[in-house]
Amino acid sequence: MPGTIYDVADKAGVSISTVSRVLNKNPNVLEETRQKVLKAIEEMDFKPSSLARGLVAKQSNLIQVLFSWFDKKCDFRNHWYVSILNGVNETVHEHGYGLMVNTVAGLFDPQEIYEKVFRNAMDGMLVISPYLEDKDIMRMNNSSVPLVLLGHRVPKLQIDSVDSDNVGAANQAIDYLVSLGHKRIAFISGPVEYNSDSADRFSGYQDAMKRHGLTIPEGYVVHGRFSKESGAEAAKKFLSLSPRPTAVFSSDDLMAMGAWDEFEKAGLKIGKDISIIGFDDIPEASMEPYALTTMRQDYNQMSVTATNILIEKIKNPEGWQPKKVLIPVQMSVRRSTGKA
Numbered sequence: 177m178p179g180t181i182y183d184v185a186d187k188a189g190v191s192i193s194t195v196s197r198v199l200n201k202n203p204n205v206l207e208e209t210r211q212k213v214l215k216a217i218e219e220m221d222f223k224p225s226s227l228a229r230g231l232v233a234k235q236s237n238l239i240q241v242l243f244s245w246f247d248k249k250c251d252f253r254n255h256w257y258v259s260i261l262n263g264v265n266e267t268v269h270e271h272g273y274g275l276m277v278n279t280v281a282g283l284f285d286p287q288e289i290y291e292k293v294f295r296n297a298m299d300g301m302l303v304i305s306p307y308l309e310d311k312d313i314m315r316m317n318n319s320s321v322p323l324v325l326l327g328h329r330v331p332k333l334q335i336d337s338v339d340s341d342n343v344g345a346a347n348q349a350i351d352y353l354v355s356l357g358h359k360r361i362a363f364i365s366g367p368v369e370y371n372s373d374s375a376d377r378f379s380g381y382q383d384a385m386k387r388h389g390l391t392i393p394e395g396y397v398v399h400g401r402f403s404k405e406s407g408a409e410a411a412k413k414f415l416s417l418s419p420r421p422t423a424v425f426s427s428d429d430l431m432a433m434g435a436w437d438e439f440e441k442a443g444l445k446i447g448k449d450i451s452i453i454g455f456d457d458i459p460e461a462s463m464e465p466y467a468l469t470t471m472r473q474d475y476n477q478m479s480v481t482a483t484n485i486l487i488e489k490i491k492n493p494e495g496w497q498p499k500k501v502l503i504p505v506q507m508s509v510r511r512s513t514g515k516a
Contacts, residue, residue: 179220179221179222180222180291180294180295181195181196181294182294182319182320183220183294184213184216184217184220184222185320186318186319186320187216187219187220188209188212188213188215188216189212190209190212191320192320194209194213195213198210198213198214237272237273237274237299238273238274238276238296238297238298238299239264239273239275239276239298239299239300239301239302239483239486239487240277240278240293240296240298240300240301240302241260241261241264241276241277241278241301241302241326242278242279242280242289242293242301242302242304242305243257243277243278243279243280243305244279244280244289244303244304244305244307244308255456255458255459256458256475259475259476259479260304260326260475260478260479261277261479262476262479263475263476263477263478263480263483264302264326264479264480264482264483266480267479267480267483267484267487268483268487273487276296276298278292278293278296280292280293280305289308289312290312290315290316293316294319294321298321299321299322299490300321300322300323300324300486300487300489300490301316301321301322301323301324301486302323302324302326302482302483302486303316303324303325304325304326304328305328306327306328306370306371306372306373307370307371310330310332310333313325313335314335317333317335322486322489322490322493323335323336323486324336324337324338324482324485324486324489325338325339325482326338326339326478326479326482327339327340327373327478328372328373329372329500330372331372334498336485336486336489336498336499337482337499337500337501338478338481338482338485338501338503339372339373339478339501339502340373340478340502340503340504340505341503341504341505342373342377342505343377343379343380344380344502344504344505345377345380345455345505346378346379346380346381346383346384346425346471347380347383347384347387348471348505348507349381349384349425349453349471349507350380350381350384350385350388350425351384351388352453352469352507352509353423353451353453353513354384354388354390356423356451356513356514356515356516357515357516358422358451358516359516360393360396360419360421360422360423361385361396361422361423361424361425362396362397362398362410362414362421362423362424362425363378363381363392363396363397363398363424363427364398364399364400364407364410364424364425364426364427364431364432365377365378365381365397365398365399365400365427366399366400366401366402366427366428367399367400367401367402368399373427374427377427377455378397378427381425393417395413395414395416395417396414396417396421398410398413398414400427402428402431403431403434404430404431404433404434405434406431406434407430407431407432407435407436407438408435408437408438409434410424410426410431410434410435411424411434411435411436411438411439411442414435415438415439415442420450421450422450422516423450423451423452423453423513423516424450424452424453425452425453426453426454426455427455428454428455428456429454429455429456429458429460429468429470430458431454432452432453432454432455432461432468432470432512433454433460433461433466433468435452436452436466436468436512439452446511446512447511447512447513447514451512451513451516452468452469452512452513453468453469453470453471453507453512453513454468454469454470454471454512455470455471455473456470456472456473457471457472457473457508461508461510462508467510467511467512468510468512469507469508469509469510469511469512469513470507470508470510471505471506471507471508472506472507472508473503474503474504474505474506477503478503481501481503482501485501
């Protein structure tokens with residue numbers, strides 16, 4: 177697949193401004209460097225566009241935000257997307273930058289994502305793509321474009337990231353249920369194999385249960401896909417257990433609401449016969465028929481913090497040390513939780 181100007185710069189070991197000067201036949205380039213760039217262009221079958229010819233570092237005055245998901249589409253009616261974008265947009269314009277939104281959804285091809293992202297002129301990028309593998313994120317991070325992960329983190333890599341404190345939030349949820357007298361607490365997990373937030377919430381649940389001296393019986397953990405349907409399927413499994421859980425902590429609100437519906441179908445009273453805690457505090461969580469106790473992420477603080485870090489990184493690249501920030505999560509208590 178044809179490379180981008182960023183790939184050429186990486187392969188030749190030079191900056192994109194040097195590649196641009198070679199493309200424009202600028203005489204202020206060492207001949208040895210020029211030949212390295214030309215060789216990289218030939219080997220990568222790079223076809224320079226007019227944009228690439230004029231591209232030099234930090235001239236676009238644009239910040240790109242990438243949304244990449246497994247779903248068939250990115251639905252901007254979703255509270256999560258809107259909340260993140262509002263914080264980013266506000267901060268970008270405060271600093272005099274423009275904002276470019278790029279979405280890649282459906283068939284999940286890291287190469288396609290890379291091509292669609294790096295064909296655009298930009299000064300920096302916010303990456304909201306929790307399903308990219310570490311190697312794909314590292315490839316992006318090794319380009320000449322500064323980036324910050326938003327709503328996702330990679331503990332093993334030195335990459336800038338801003339995320340919710342998912343482990344701390346899970347501990348807080350279990351502590352609250354234990355304070356209500358619950359000991360049989362089940363968990364509906366997100367896809368831990370692909371999503372670091374899901375993995376962190378599962379880890380926090382396990383840590384808190386262990387800290388309180390509580391066991392996790394077989395069948396008390398069900399892995400879902402952030403949908404009402406998977407929450408309902410999890411609830412069916414919990415209902416078949418003996419003894420069944422007295423409380424359920426869910427990795428997101430949609431799965432919690434799906435479980436709510438299924439428990440009510442079985443004749444259970446939410447908050448009395450069984451308690452439920454969700455995660456996210458989406459608007460529907462507090463709308464009838466739901467009144468869901470949930471862990472509320474501060475999307476505005478997350479997005480503003482990540483954007484400020486990115487702009488600082490753009491302006492001061494020399495000697496940059498990666499920043500990893502975790503934003504506290506607050507509990508919203510409603511009638512879905514009660515004493516055991």
